[in-house]
Amino acid sequence: MSQLLKKNKNLIYPGFLWFLFFFMLPLVIILIYAFIDNFLRPGTPVNFTFENFLIIFQRKHYLLLLGRSIRISLITTFFSIAFAYPIAYFLAKKTKYDKILIVALMIPFWVNYLIRTFAWKLIISENGIVNKILLGLNVTDVPLRILYTEFAVILGLIYTNTPMMILPLYATISRIDNSLLEAALDLGASRTRAFFDIIFRLSLTGIFAGTILVFIPVLGSFAIPAILGGTNSMMIGNIIENQFIEVGNWNFGSAFTLALALISLAMIFIYSKLFGLKSIYKNQGL
Amino acid sequence: MEKYIVELKNVVKKYGSFTAVDNVSLKIKEGSFFSLLGPSGCGKTTTLRMIGGFIDADQGDIFIDALNMRGVPPNKRRTSLVFQNLALFPHMNVKENIIYGLKKRKLSAEIINEKLKKIINIVNLSGLENRRITELSGGQQQRVALARSLIIEPEILLLDEPLANLDKKLRISMQYELKEIQKRTGTTFLYVTHDQGEALTMSDTIAVMNNGKVIQTDSPYEIYNHPSDVFVADFIGAGNFIKLEGIKKFSNEDYGNMKTDLKNLKNTMEDKENQPQMPAGNENNINQFDKIICTTKYGGSIKHKIRSGVFENIISRNNTEDMVFFIRPEKIGLRHAISIKTSSHDIKNRGENNKSNRTAQENINPEDLNFYQGTIESLIFEGPDIRFTIRSEQIGRLKAEVKNERYFLGLTAGSSIDFFWDIEEGTLFY
Amino acid sequence: MEKRKPVLLQIYTILFFIYILLPIIIIFIFAWNSNEGYNFPLSGFTWKWFVQLFNDSIAKKAIINSVLIAFVSATVSTLLGTALAFGIMNSSLKNKGLFLGLLILPVLMPSLTIGIAVLVFFRTLTIPLGIPSVILSHVSISMSYVVLIMLGRIEGFSGSIQEAAVDLGASWFSSIKDIILPALMPAMLAGWVFSFMISWNEFIVTYFLIGNNVTIPVYIFSQLRFGISPKVNVISVIVTGFTIIMVALYILTRASLGRIKNTRVLKS
Numbered sequence: 001m002s003q004l005l006k007k008n009k010n011l012i013y014p015g016f017l018w019f020l021f022f023f024m025l026p027l028v029i030i031l032i033y034a035f036i037d038n039f040l041r042p043g044t045p046v047n048f049t050f051e052n053f054l055i056i057f058q059r060k061h062y063l064l065l066l067g068r069s070i071r072i073s074l075i076t077t078f079f080s081i082a083f084a085y086p087i088a089y090f091l092a093k094k095t096k097y098d099k100i101l102i103v104a105l106m107i108p109f110w111v112n113y114l115i116r117t118f119a120w121k122l123i124i125s126e127n128g129i130v131n132k133i134l135l136g137l138n139v140t141d142v143p144l145r146i147l148y149t150e151f152a153v154i155l156g157l158i159y160t161n162t163p164m165m166i167l168p169l170y171a172t173i174s175r176i177d178n179s180l181l182e183a184a185l186d187l188g189a190s191r192t193r194a195f196f197d198i199i200f201r202l203s204l205t206g207i208f209a210g211t212i213l214v215f216i217p218v219l220g221s222f223a224i225p226a227i228l229g230g231t232n233s234m235m236i237g238n239i240i241e242n243q244f245i246e247v248g249n250w251n252f253g254s255a256f257t258l259a260l261a262l263i264s265l266a267m268i269f270i271y272s273k274l275f276g277l278k279s280i281y282k283n284q285g286l
Numbered sequence: 287m288e289k290y291i292v293e294l295k296n297v298v299k300k301y302g303s304f305t306a307v308d309n310v311s312l313k314i315k316e317g318s319f320f321s322l323l324g325p326s327g328c329g330k331t332t333t334l335r336m337i338g339g340f341i342d343a344d345q346g347d348i349f350i351d352a353l354n355m356r357g358v359p360p361n362k363r364r365t366s367l368v369f370q371n372l373a374l375f376p377h378m379n380v381k382e383n384i385i386y387g388l389k390k391r392k393l394s395a396e397i398i399n400e401k402l403k404k405i406i407n408i409v410n411l412s413g414l415e416n417r418r419i420t421e422l423s424g425g426q427q428q429r430v431a432l433a434r435s436l437i438i439e440p441e442i443l444l445l446d447e448p449l450a451n452l453d454k455k456l457r458i459s460m461q462y463e464l465k466e467i468q469k470r471t472g473t474t475f476l477y478v479t480h481d482q483g484e485a486l487t488m489s490d491t492i493a494v495m496n497n498g499k500v501i502q503t504d505s506p507y508e509i510y511n512h513p514s515d516v517f518v519a520d521f522i523g524a525g526n527f528i529k530l531e532g533i534k535k536f537s538n539e540d541y542g543n544m545k546t547d548l549k550n551l552k553n554t555m556e557d558k559e560n561q562p563q564m565p566a567g568n569e570n571n572i573n574q575f576d577k578i579i580c581t582t583k584y585g586g587s588i589k590h591k592i593r594s595g596v597f598e599n600i601i602s603r604n605n606t607e608d609m610v611f612f613i614r615p616e617k618i619g620l621r622h623a624i625s626i627k628t629s630s631h632d633i634k635n636r637g638e639n640n641k642s643n644r645t646a647q648e649n650i651n652p653e654d655l656n657f658y659q660g661t662i663e664s665l666i667f668e669g670p671d672i673r674f675t676i677r678s679e680q681i682g683r684l685k686a687e688v689k690n691e692r693y694f695l696g697l698t699a700g701s702s703i704d705f706f707w708d709i710e711e712g713t714l715f716y
Numbered sequence: 717m718e719k720r721k722p723v724l725l726q727i728y729t730i731l732f733f734i735y736i737l738l739p740i741i742i743i744f745i746f747a748w749n750s751n752e753g754y755n756f757p758l759s760g761f762t763w764k765w766f767v768q769l770f771n772d773s774i775a776k777k778a779i780i781n782s783v784l785i786a787f788v789s790a791t792v793s794t795l796l797g798t799a800l801a802f803g804i805m806n807s808s809l810k811n812k813g814l815f816l817g818l819l820i821l822p823v824l825m826p827s828l829t830i831g832i833a834v835l836v837f838f839r840t841l842t843i844p845l846g847i848p849s850v851i852l853s854h855v856s857i858s859m860s861y862v863v864l865i866m867l868g869r870i871e872g873f874s875g876s877i878q879e880a881a882v883d884l885g886a887s888w889f890s891s892i893k894d895i896i897l898p899a900l901m902p903a904m905l906a907g908w909v910f911s912f913m914i915s916w917n918e919f920i921v922t923y924f925l926i927g928n929n930v931t932i933p934v935y936i937f938s939q940l941r942f943g944i945s946p947k948v949n950v951i952s953v954i955v956t957g958f959t960i961i962m963v964a965l966y967i968l969t970r971a972s973l974g975r976i977k978n979t980r981v982l983k984s
Contacts (some may be wrong), residue, residue: 015796124744128754268821
């Protein structure tokens, strides 16, 4: 490459410096905060400590909350796979209108999730549509309490995140050549067997990519539990918000934030070892 | 007695208003290498996929081993398909790919292993059992696909242009290998291809298809030498199509003219030892064949032999519009033009060189030879062969192809040339 | 093996689409319903919630702020991200994979972590919160998306056109200005629209960094937390309408890029 074109490399710097300064450096500061016992301020002495992490494991309240967050995230991920898979399969293999339908899916996906969450609040509230129907059919005498429960939170999370799962699944399934399925049938496999041996097995990449794209944001969500959930369905995000906005314990809040960051980094790392990072963004349909 | 393993009876497949397969009937001999040959979109792949059970026929019946296959899914047919893109399972290694079919048949591990060993030997894949598919070369992937299908011992192996994606050299070596594997296993191969060379090399029988119809079913030799119509002639190899104005039977008058021609020929060739003679058995042929003279639109005449009765048939149709004479380039012999002015020494030399190639024709009665004079328009040197475009006043423009021999050195565009062919060569389409 | 009609799958797909679209339709309906109670049967058509929204000074401020933030951060992140992606593609970076892995972290990490980290960062440096700090961190998130879009869309983009320009006597700067920028323009437009939508919808990071100010998502959130009024429906209708326009734009950039790719194939 000519000397002149080596200048292209310099184009990296503005963006990269921005990234270092406004993304990496803040993370480093959080890292520091998690291991000290006071604010980073001129004139304030600080000590190194593990106390902030120990509190998470010492207080039952926080352990419960951590467990609940992971449980809610797992359930949400599982159901979004279950709901999304047939759709992705249909779009990829059973229709020629897939491009249009994907657009139809993309539009609600791009509608702000707070608005979509708001809609669910209307639907499941005590005098919402669901309760109106149930009362009307005499299934129940008193309106069901759905809003402000863990169930409501999961409902909202599944609803807002399922489209995230469809895109990577659709991308991987549509890349599977139909002749592979035909070959399996030709060699004597039943339809069901051939589906699991070939389509499902080869779409695992998409399932994992979708899992990354759903599990991580769900684990870090705080708006949906704040709107649809009650005090018994708070998640990590709500605790973190609480620590920074109301309590003002930055050290403990940073420890929780760091834990969240580490869980997601670990997942991203495992995924990239298994399939390569490229397949995550390749499958997002950008 | 010969057994037909596959039989198609009046099979039709339509896609909307487009008829992909139009009333096709075929019989495929057990243990033979049968090719469906035709341009893309001719219906050959559709036919193959109907036999494999991937597509249902709209009308007609497909029999495999005398059983009607209507409604039988691919996994219940004793066929196996080698896909054009091979369709190897990317998440399985070589061994897992090959034994996939046996596993679905729930055979014991020992039997599977035994069969695996056998097939690996047949297709030359030893040592590669645990390789990933992506680590194999194109030829090796080909073999895996073949092994995967052969191991389930299908009665017919269906092959959908499996060599199309290989480079030329590998394709040719795989052709021989495929033929060899077919002989070794004795399995019936039904091979779909658009490559006429491939079909000619490997097949016992070729069915040429066009526009959803089977045009001709014959041995490679017959297909090449006696194409049944213009399409087949044109599709299989190169050829010269000479438009005709009329035909007539060979008469005494013609014979008289010919004598003068012959005399000239003899003189110019200065070849008195080799008097043209009627080859033995010619008389018998006359009983079955008619000699005719075709007139080209340039006024030239082409002698030709046709089966007796055909001439009357053509005349009775009273339609000479579509008459075409077809001759392959390699059937045309070439000789340096011999003019009276050329020195005898020169001619003699040429005559000697001439003996070394098939253009000598000393033992053939010149009466059985079409002989013309022309000029070379262009020539292309192609390694083993030299291709000429010749122009003659009587015939028009012709392609001729001769072996790369020293005799043709020195010929350039513009050179005068003599060319000729045996009256038994070529085909008359009417 | 004729393709059987996947009837069950079709029914499921239809139900799924109803499930995905119905809540949004309900939001729309109540934006024009005259009663405040969110109850069926509907009580009549009205524009009064629209009027109320436009008399709400906070809502107006939210709309202006949202547009401003999205516009500025989309523009900055498109420029930075394009330069970054082009630099990565055209240099023999060692550890390109690791570099890219780091760059896509803002896309994959929970935005909560990013919001908190930047909050702590600004507070530690005693930089006041507000619109500038929101823009700063929106840029670092959407810049990653722009890099991904650029890498995905201009894969196989040949550096030889730039070499040709330099060979014909162009300076480095003019080779970028005359050749590269026009060639990358469709992908950059896509990146801009995408960044705009990211920023337009972003809630969590904004919530932590906006200080006393407000954007549309922050406004909706506060409304949802403390009693709801059909004004939220109206602002949702506006946001959604705008989103649909942007999605349409994004799809159009994709189509036009497809044409450019095709012409290049034809020429080669």
